[in-house]
Amino acid sequence: MINPLRLRDARERLRQVSGTSPQKFLFVDIPLQRLFCIDGDAVTCEYPVSTSKYGVGNEDGSLKTPPGVHRVREKYGDGAPVGRVFRDRIDTGEDWPVGLPGENLILTRILRLEGCENGINRGQGIDSYDRYIYIHGTNNEQAIGSPASHGCVCMKNDDIVRLFDTVLEGTLVFID
Numbered sequence: 582m583i584n585p586l587r588l589r590d591a592r593e594r595l596r597q598v599s600g601t602s603p604q605k606f607l608f609v610d611i612p613l614q615r616l617f618c619i620d621g622d623a624v625t626c627e628y629p630v631s632t633s634k635y636g637v638g639n640e641d642g643s644l645k646t647p648p649g650v651h652r653v654r655e656k657y658g659d660g661a662p663v664g665r666v667f668r669d670r671i672d673t674g675e676d677w678p679v680g681l682p683g684e685n686l687i688l689t690r691i692l693r694l695e696g697c698e699n700g701i702n703r704g705q706g707i708d709s710y711d712r713y714i715y716i717h718g719t720n721n722e723q724a725i726g727s728p729a730s731h732g733c734v735c736m737k738n739d740d741i742v743r744l745f746d747t748v749l750e751g752t753l754v755f756i757d
Contacts, residue, residue, distance in 0.1 A: 604620060604621055607752060611632050616736070628737070631725050634728045639696075647696060647709045649757075650753060652751055652752065653751060656691065656693070658690040659690075663742060664678065664718075679738050681720060685720070692744070692748060693715050694714045695709060696708060716754070718736055718742075719735040
């Protein structure tokens with residue numbers, strides 16, 4: 582369950598950064614390894630996720646999950662089958678059997694994040710967009726629920742399909 586005080590703090594930070602109080606946004610709770618969909622005062626859905634096994638940070642090359650306010654800048658994979666492999670955001674045409682371990686792959690759908698806070702997740706050497714930070718499906722579904730990624734927010738493939746279909750480009754994402 583999401584901590585109401587952390588949610589309140591997230592709303593305030595989103596308001597400060599965006600200049601508005603968004604009705605809908607995503608909250609990635611790193612300690613809980615959960616992603617919450619917020620609409621008004623309600624949690625409309627939640628999913629287990631996997632953030633970086635290297636911790637929280639913003640440095641280029643750190644493989645850490647960047648904190649703060651982001652927005653979904655681009656979406657990739659609409660209509661691709663579950664398990665489709667993406668490289669450099671390009672559909673390879675290859676389907677990976679979900680659950681088959683291997684290198685950390687980007688599967689099924691991609692929500693590419695753009696940092697919104699100068700000096701935190703936007704700017705030279707710390708830019709989330711330039712670091713290719715995504716919310717995406719993974720072949721390592723068995724690791725979901727614990728820190729195991731290389732900086733991105735990884736989800737089960739069926740979950741990223743559901744999320745992808747409800748999130749618009751421009752949706753704000755708070756990672757904490």
